Amino acid sequence: MANNDSRVTIHMAASLDGFIARNDGRVDWLETSDEFIAGESLDASHVEAFLKTIDCYVMGSRTYETALNFEARGLGWSYGEKPTFVLTSRNLPRTRDTVEFYSGDLSQFVNERLRYAFGSIWVVGGGTVCGEFLRLGLADEVRYSILPVLIGDGIPFFEKLGRDVALHLAEVNAYKSGIVELRYELQGNRSESPNSTDKVDQAEPNTAV
Numbered sequence: 766m767a768n769n770d771s772r773v774t775i776h777m778a779a780s781l782d783g784f785i786a787r788n789d790g791r792v793d794w795l796e797t798s799d800e801f802i803a804g805e806s807l808d809a810s811h812v813e814a815f816l817k818t819i820d821c822y823v824m825g826s827r828t829y830e831t832a833l834n835f836e837a838r839g840l841g842w843s844y845g846e847k848p849t850f851v852l853t854s855r856n857l858p859r860t861r862d863t864v865e866f867y868s869g870d871l872s873q874f875v876n877e878r879l880r881y882a883f884g885s886i887w888v889v890g891g892g893t894v895c896g897e898f899l900r901l902g903l904a905d906e907v908r909y910s911i912l913p914v915l916i917g918d919g920i921p922f923f924e925k926l927g928r929d930v931a932l933h934l935a936e937v938n939a940y941k942s943g944i945v946e947l948r949y950e951l952q953g954n955r956s957e958s959p960n961s962t963d964k965v966d967q968a969e970p971n972t973a974v
């Protein structure tokens with residue numbers, strides 16, 4: 766049975782033109798040198814405290830392969846000791862005990878397993894998996910970090926959804942690095958809403974991430 770207090774968050778960083786990686790998977794453009802003087806600074810202790818609030822991660826196999834590649838290049842593992850669920854139909858290398866592979870009914874997995882066991886569930890990509898979560902109505906919020914760069918082409922934030930998804934803008938934060946983070950909540954039962962793009966909701970006052 767699903768835990769109604771659980772929260773499924775989709776979080777990714779994207780270029781201003783909406784891409785999460787180049788077509789060949791590179792994310793070199795995530796390093797930018799912009800400075801927005803009026804922006805908030807993110808100190809390491811704040812980030813560390815925030816990461817502690819996340820209970821588990823979910824990702825697609827291609828994102829996992831990118832994470833393994835980062836690790837092999839000495840760039841570390843971004844998901845700490847938190848349980849990390851990788852969606853795949855393939856036999857992929859498992860480099861740590863915290864990683865578990867899943868293939869099957871995604872709604873059942875999220876609602877009957879993850880929501881039951883975890884409060885804060887973070888879906889960290891890629892576009893294919895985030896698209897699936899939205900299509901199936903499995904996400905409660907979307908956090909979109911926009912980087913100050915245009916890359917022209919690449920893998921989109923969401924694979925084609927085939928329908929509108931109504932969102933409520935809940936939080937906006939701009940950082941010294943030039944990154945803007947938008948937090949949207951999924952409206953109502955996250956079901957189809959043909960006129961959703963015409964709808965504008967009043968934003969809540971900002972609260973820190």
Ligand SMILES: NC(=O)c1ccc[n+]([C@@H]2O[C@H](COP(=O)([O-])OP(=O)(O)OC[C@H]3O[C@@H](n4cnc5c(N)ncnc54)[C@H](OP(=O)(O)O)[C@@H]3O)[C@@H](O)[C@H]2O)c1
Pocket residue numbers: 776777778779784785786787789790791792824825826827828829831852853854855867868869871889890891892893894895897920
């Ligand atoms: N900018 C960012 O914040 C960010 C974040 C994350 C990722 N990325 C980048 O995005 C790229 C990857 O994104 P992507 O959209 O190409 O791929 P992805 O979403 O990471 O992975 C898609 C793969 O996951 C598996 N999968 C998906 N749904 C499944 C299900 N219900 N059951 C079983 N397996 C399932 C399938 O692989 P199998 O063939 O293994 O079954 C599918 O091909 C990488 O380049 C990564 O670096 C960027």
